Amino acid sequence: MKPMRNNYIDFLAFIIKLILGISFIYASFHKIEDPQAFARILYGYDIFPDASINILAITVPFVELVCGFSLISGWFPRSALLTINVLLSLFIVLIGFNLIRGHQFDCGCFSFDSQNQTASNIFLLIRDAFMLAGGIFLYKRTKAS
Amino acid sequence: MTFKHKKGIQKEPGVIKGVIVLVFFALVTAFIFNTLSPHRIALFGQWDPQKGVISANPDTSGAGHFTQIHSSKQVADMIRGKNCLIIDVRARDLFEQGHIPTALSFPINEFDENLPGMTARINQHDPVLLYCSSVYCTDSHTFADYLKSMGYKDIKIFSGGFAQWQEEGHKIETHEK
Numbered sequence: 001m002k003p004m005r006n007n008y009i010d011f012l013a014f015i016i017k018l019i020l021g022i023s024f025i026y027a028s029f030h031k032i033e034d035p036q037a038f039a040r041i042l043y044g045y046d047i048f049p050d051a052s053i054n055i056l057a058i059t060v061p062f063v064e065l066v067c068g069f070s071l072i073s074g075w076f077p078r079s080a081l082l083t084i085n086v087l088l089s090l091f092i093v094l095i096g097f098n099l100i101r102g103h104q105f106d107c108g109c110f111s112f113d114s115q116n117q118t119a120s121n122i123f124l125l126i127r128d129a130f131m132l133a134g135g136i137f138l139y140k141r142t143k144a145s
Numbered sequence: 146m147t148f149k150h151k152k153g154i155q156k157e158p159g160v161i162k163g164v165i166v167l168v169f170f171a172l173v174t175a176f177i178f179n180t181l182s183p184h185r186i187a188l189f190g191q192w193d194p195q196k197g198v199i200s201a202n203p204d205t206s207g208a209g210h211f212t213q214i215h216s217s218k219q220v221a222d223m224i225r226g227k228n229c230l231i232i233d234v235r236a237r238d239l240f241e242q243g244h245i246p247t248a249l250s251f252p253i254n255e256f257d258e259n260l261p262g263m264t265a266r267i268n269q270h271d272p273v274l275l276y277c278s279s280v281y282c283t284d285s286h287t288f289a290d291y292l293k294s295m296g297y298k299d300i301k302i303f304s305g306g307f308a309q310w311q312e313e314g315h316k317i318e319t320h321e322k
Binding site: 032033034035036039040043050051053054055057058059061062063065066067070076078079080082083 | 159160161162163164166167168170171172174175176178179182184185186187188189190192193199200201202281
């Protein structure tokens with residue numbers, strides 16, 4: 001019989017899995033719906049080479065969508081978590097880099113209506129850091145298939 | 146045994162294989178979806194402000210169909226020469242806050258309402274120069290598409306728009322014409 005503490009941790013892992021999976025699926029929808037707007041957001045980061053902007057705008061939302069579904073459905077869950085953690089790490093680096101150099105931008109994470117404010121970008125950084133911590137926790141707990 | 150304790154990615158080829166499967170599946174789906182979607186974008190956009198208005202879809206935004214003027218000095222010369230009608234397609238409140246001298250306000254969001262007044266004021270053979278907010282704005286191109294479909298012949302676009310005009314220190318009018 002499993003100790004009670006393990007049940008709580010299992011439940012916590014389940015909730016984190018749902019939050020991460022649903023967040024990635026939800027975050028992909030508006031980008032898939034309006035790739036032109038997402039491409040403009042990517043341009044606004046002022047980091048990506050011009051030739052890569054449209055390719056990223058087309059592909060990144062689908063990587064998010066597939067990983068979100070994969071995590072929730074249990075199809076290659078560790079692979080989905082690894083990809084999600086890599087994506088979150090990249091988001092943190094991109095947002096952090098722009099914050100450090102004082103470049104105003106819209107992250108375009110969950111909508112295209114975000115205000116270009118440093119405070120909200122710091123919030124994004126903290127939110128992504130929490131999601132990454134959750135992703136690492138899940139990765140360590142998820143058994144290799 | 147030490148093997149049991151080594152849980153690095155290098156000991157889990159299945160994880161990497163899974164990442165390749167997921168990413169490959171996502172990429173194939175993405176490109177197929179983009180090809181079939183009514184909101185599809187080109188594989189390469191126009192992201193160089195020096196070449197005009199930026200757009201993910203230069204072919205359908207009209208960015209490649211009209212003569213774009215990138216120099217505010219050239220616009221100033223056109224105003225001095227009185228050889229072009231300048232049209233501001235931004236919202237009316239923005240126009241009232243400040244606009245390029247001699248510009249007429251025909252906001253793109255009031256296009257249908259202003260159509261009779263515009264056709265009465267602008268002849269199809271008049272040279273017109275359109276502008277909107279900045280190089281990040283495609284409203285002037287959309288407006289140019291409307292004019293072209295109505296038979297207007299000589300349409301140019303000031304790609305840098307009001308932002309470039311203001312940044313380069315030109316005179317601004319703040320009252321409505």
